[in-house]
Amino acid sequence: MGILIDAMKNRKSVRTFSNKKLDESIIDKIKKYIKDVDNPFGIKIDIRFLNAKENGLISPVISGEEYYLAQKVERQDNYDLASGYSFEKVCIYAKTLGLGTVMLASTMNRSTFEKVIDVKDNEVMFVVSPIGYESNKRTMVESLLRKSINADTRLPYEKIFFDKNFDNGIKSLDGNTLKDLLEVIQKAPSAKNCQPWRIVIDDNKIHFYEYQTIKTRPIGDIQRFDMGIALAHFDMARSECNIEGIYSFENPNIENNMDLQYVITFNLK
Ligand SMILES: Cc1cc2nc3c(=O)[nH]c(=O)nc-3n(C[C@H](O)[C@H](O)[C@H](O)COP(=O)(O)O)c2cc1C
Known part of the structure; x- marks a missing residue:
């Protein structure tokens, strides 16, 4: 099985992180991947790697996180498809590096994130995601949340x-x-x-x-x-x-x- 298929088959969202800092070399790899990430629509997705504390970024369902990814895109045809495509490629790449992510569209302080990445009137930020090493134990908040949306099940x-x-x-x-x-x-x-x-x-x-x-x-x-x-x-x-x-x-x-x-x-x- 290829490394990407393996990562996609074994992925799960991560909301509890270990507070461990990422090595500069890993951060560089992520930033380089983000710079080159593509989508079939040829639309530029602006994805940022952000330090959580320096920017005051938090989410009520996330703990132990040191970094976030956030994206923005100009409104145009297929901006939604292109955003999901490119952002997920980054998340799967992170998984191949041993890092966890979870996309957040609702449970975060949206206005703070939008301000930090300077979302303009003609731009949209769909999601953000913490990125880092998974803790070996989920918080109660994460366990309850996963249960409430049946996160471990899939349609047949x-x-x-x-x-x-x-x-x-x-x-x-x-x-x-x-x-x-x-x-x-x-x-x-x-x-x-x-x-x-x-x-x-x-x-x-x-x-x-x-x-x-x-x-x-x-x-x-x-x-x-x-x-x-x-x-x-x-x-x-x-x-x-x-x-x-x-x-x-x-x-x-x-x-x-x-x-x-x-x-x-x-x-x-
Ligand atoms: C576009 C999008 C938005 C999401 N928004 C949130 C969110 O606001 N809060 C949250 O805790 N999880 C959010 N999630 C994570 C989903 O709940 C999760 O992917 C789903 O329950 C399946 O679980 P799994 O990713 O572990 O397989 C979002 C996922 C996607 C793709």
Whole structure:
């Protein structure tokens, strides 16, 4: 198994940190990765590595953290997908370095973070994340929070992966050439663990749909940010499995009774 697939399969959000400082060499690696991180939309995502104490950054659900990541992006088409994509790539990279993260869209002092990274009127900060070494024991707050949103559970395959249309849920991925790519989508983090991704595989076309259950906020639709995370997982697994292709927007208008919103199509080579 490749290092990224391994990291995606074994990832979990971390909210309790060990107060251990990061070596300068690790901080440099993260900053370099952030500088070069891409997304399929060619949109620049401004991601900052911040010292928590120096900037007065805190969250009621996080403890023992020394550093945060925060992002901002200019409003434009697909700014939400691109933000989720690039930010998750950084989180998975952090995991390969032995570091924990958790995306926070609500439980942090948003206005302080926005001020520190100077979010302008035409810009949006979707999430921030603490980054550091995981403590060996979770706080009670973290344990209760994970329980309350069923953070350890995921929808079964047949509720998220479909063959040709939404009536044919895929029950097993055994023998499926896309097994690793789909498995890591199921493991992806999402706001309130709602897992909005619904994916139809029609021969060489993979259509991504969103099942929106969280209302759009002033920053935008946080579940399109989640969709960007799913695309990042799909692409990181693709790169390790050498599965090539290109993205396109060509809504196949597949009938469904859940008011699903079409997002994007991946065309396998
Ligand atoms: C866009 C986004 C926003 C999130 N916002 C918060 C948040 O405000 N507070 C929090 O404690 N967790 C937040 N989370 C973490 C999710 O609750 C978590 O990913 C989910 O419960 C699944 O758990 P896991 O990441 O450990 O697999 C967020 C995750 C995402 C992707």
